Structure formats: C-alpha cells, structure tokens
Amino acid sequence: MRAKRLCSSQIVxxxxxxxxxxxxxxxxxxxxxxxxxxPASGPEDLLPPKETGKAALECLECELVVVLLQGEIAxxxxxxxxxxxxxxICVSQVGMTETxxxxxxxxxAPILYYIFTHNNVSAADFCGMVxxxxxxxxxxxxxxxxxxxxxxxxxxxxxxxxxPDAPTLKVLHLSDTHMDPLYAPGSNAACPEELCCRxxxxxxxTEEDEAWxxxxxxxxxxxxxxxxxxxxxxxxxxxxxDYVMWTGDVVPHNMWSTSREWNLRLVRETNALVRKWFPxxxxxxxxxxxxxxxxxx
Numbered sequence: 001m002r003a004k005r006l007c008s009s010q011i012v013x014x015x016x017x018x019x020x021x022x023x024x025x026x027x028x029x030x031x032x033x034x035x036x037x038x039p040a041s042g043p044e045d046l047l048p049p050k051e052t053g054k055a056a057l058e059c060l061e062c063e064l065v066v067v068l069l070q071g072e073i074a075x076x077x078x079x080x081x082x083x084x085x086x087x088x089i090c091v092s093q094v095g096m097t098e099t100x101x102x103x104x105x106x107x108x109a110p111i112l113y114y115i116f117t118h119n120n121v122s123a124a125d126f127c128g129m130v131x132x133x134x135x136x137x138x139x140x141x142x143x144x145x146x147x148x149x150x151x152x153x154x155x156x157x158x159x160x161x162x163x164p165d166a167p168t169l170k171v172l173h174l175s176d177t178h179m180d181p182l183y184a185p186g187s188n189a190a191c192p193e194e195l196c197c198r199x200x201x202x203x204x205x206t207e208e209d210e211a212w213x214x215x216x217x218x219x220x221x222x223x224x225x226x227x228x229x230x231x232x233x234x235x236x237x238x239x240x241x242d243y244v245m246w247t248g249d250v251v252p253h254n255m256w257s258t259s260r261e262w263n264l265r266l267v268r269e270t271n272a273l274v275r276k277w278f279p280x281x282x283x284x285x286x287x288x289x290x291x292x293x294x295x296x297x
Contacts, residue, residue: 059127059136066123070116083109097192103256107294169242172234172278176288179270180221180252185213189220195253196220221252227270231277241281246274248288251295258293267291 072082083106090101115121128138182198189211191201197211197220204210215226250270251263274283289296 056135058134059131062127062131062136063123066116066126070123073113073116079109079113082113099193100256104294107256107258111294111297170238170240172238172241172244172281173247174244174274175247176249177227177270178221178249178252178290179224179227179266180254181224181266181269183211183215183221183223185211185223187211189216189218191219194219194255219253221254224269224273228273228277231273235277241278243282243284244274244278246283246285248286249290250288251290253290255295258295260293263291263293 086109087101087105090096090105091098096104115126122140125138125140125143127136128140129143180195180197182200184197184199184201186204187197187199188201188204188209189197190204190209193201196218197216201211211220213223214229215223251258251266271285
C-alpha cells in the first residue's frame with residue numbers, strides 16, 4: 001500500500017498523513033506547496049484540486065490512513081509512540097520543518113486521538129467531514145442537517161433602495177491584522193516556516209530576503225508599529241466614524257507555537273490599540289479562526 005511504502009510503519013503512516021490532512025499541510029509532491037512558498041500566498045490559501053481524479057485520490061488516501069490508524073489504536077499502540085514517531089514522519093515524509101512538526105503535532109494529536117477513541121466514526125464519514133473542501137463526501141444521514149422553521153415561509157418582498165438623501169453610516173472594517181510582537185526588520189522573510197520575519201527565522205541570505213520595516217508580503221505577521229500607524233491614519237482620516245466592525249484573526253501564523261496565554265496576549269494588545277485610537281467609537285468584535293489554540297477549533 002502507498003502509505004506503507006512511504007512510512008516506516010502503518011502506525012506512523014496513519015497518524016502522520018492524517019495530521020497533514022487535518023492541518024492543511026501539503027505533501028512535497030503537491031503543486032500547492034509551491035503556492036505556499038510564493039510571496040503572494042499564505043498558509044490559508046490552499047485550494048481544492050481542479051482535477052476530479054486527484055480529489056478522489058485524496059479522499060481515498062484519507063480513508064486508508066483512518067482505517068490504519070483505527071486498527072493500530074485497537075491493537076493497543078500507545079499514544080506517546082504515535083506522537084513521537086509522527087513528529088519524525090511529519091518532517092521526513094510530509095515535508096514540514098522540524099520546528100513546525102515538534103510544535104504542531106503534539107497540539108493536534110489529542111484532538112484526533114480523542115475522536116477515534118470516543119466515537120464510532122467510519123473512515124468515509126471522518127474524511128467526508130474534514131476534507132469536504134477537497135470534494136470528499138459522507139453518506140452518514142446524521143451529517144444531513146435539517147432546520148425546522150415555525151410557520152410558513154413569508155413571501156419575498158421587493159427591496160426598496162434608499163434615496164440619495166437617505167441617512168448613511170460610516171463604518172471601519174478591521175480584519176486579519178495578525179500582529180506579531182516578534183517581528184524583526186531585516187530578518188529572514190524567506191524562511192521555510194509558516195511564519196518568518198523574526199529573529200528566530202535566521203539570517204537572510206540576500207538583501208531581497210530581508211524583512212521590510214513596515215511589513216512584508218511574504219510569510220510574515222504585521223509589525224505592531226505598522227498596525228498602530230494604520231489605526232492612527234484611519235482615525236485622522238475618518239474622525240466621524242459611526243462604529244468599527246472587527247472580524248478577528250489577530251494572532252500571527254505561528255500555528256506550531258501558539259498557546260492560550262500567547263493568543264490572549266495578542267487579543268489584549270490588539271484590543272488596546274483599537275481602543276486607544278477609537279475610544280469614543282462603538283466597536284463590534286468577533287473571534288477569528290486563529291484566536292483558538294490549536295487554530296480552527
């Protein structure tokens with residue numbers, strides 16, 4: 001089997017592949033990895049394959065590793081053994097860096113392990129839920145949701161557009177600020193991690209690889225001074241705002257090293273900046289998928 005050829009054991013093949021699928025981490029052989037490394041894309045830019053055959057193969061591979069994983073868990077393989085070996089395979093086979101794998105695998109492993117030890121979920125059902133964006137489907141009728149609405153559906157009324165003299169509201173929409181307190185100008189912006197532009201990113205090999213002072217289009221968070229300058233400009237340019245709509249994602253993309261404490265720090269510091277520049281303006285915030293640790297929970 002393909003998973004057995006790639007990995008040293010069925011145990012490792014199952015968990016490492018499943019972790020890769022769940023995290024969105026692509027295989028080195030996939031063209032999407034090149035998109036991750038391009039300056040204009042980010043970790044959330046993965047798109048489903050356009051080829052139907054490739055999508056079907058991804059679903060089949062997912063079901064295979066789920067079956068293998070369930071079998072090894074039933075055979076009594078220890079949790080620690082699964083995690084330790086999966087970190088190694090995450091590096092050697094999935095193609096992620098050791099820093100990423102050492103941090104991210106232990107974060108998501110308890111979630112996957114709990115699912116398979118506390119739920120009677122089939123491989124097709126699991127893959128149909130977590131990889132629906134690849135085109136995988138589930139035949140479980142419990143996944144087909146029906147929402148009952150009391151009474152009859154009201155008739156659709158035509159919408160009357162407001163006239164040119166109708167009252168208006170001025171709204172500032174903030175989203176995906178991803179502020180990184182560890183942003184370091186001149187650091188390596190072309191590192192192999194999912195987040196660069198930090199001292200830990202190493203020394204830039206060329207001048208072009210150096211992180212810019214006001215932020216960088218590559219795999220980098222937002223410098224705190226850039227975010228504050230942006231908010232200060234918005235306040236000066238629009239002193240008559242009616243309210244601010246803030247749609248989350250304040251944590252940078254260091255998904256392998258997030259924690260409850262780190263994420264709360266970013267939420268509090270970003271909130272302090274917003275309140276500093278808009279103390280008298282109503283702010284309506286919501287959480288994004290990066291506010292949780294691990295993300296997407």
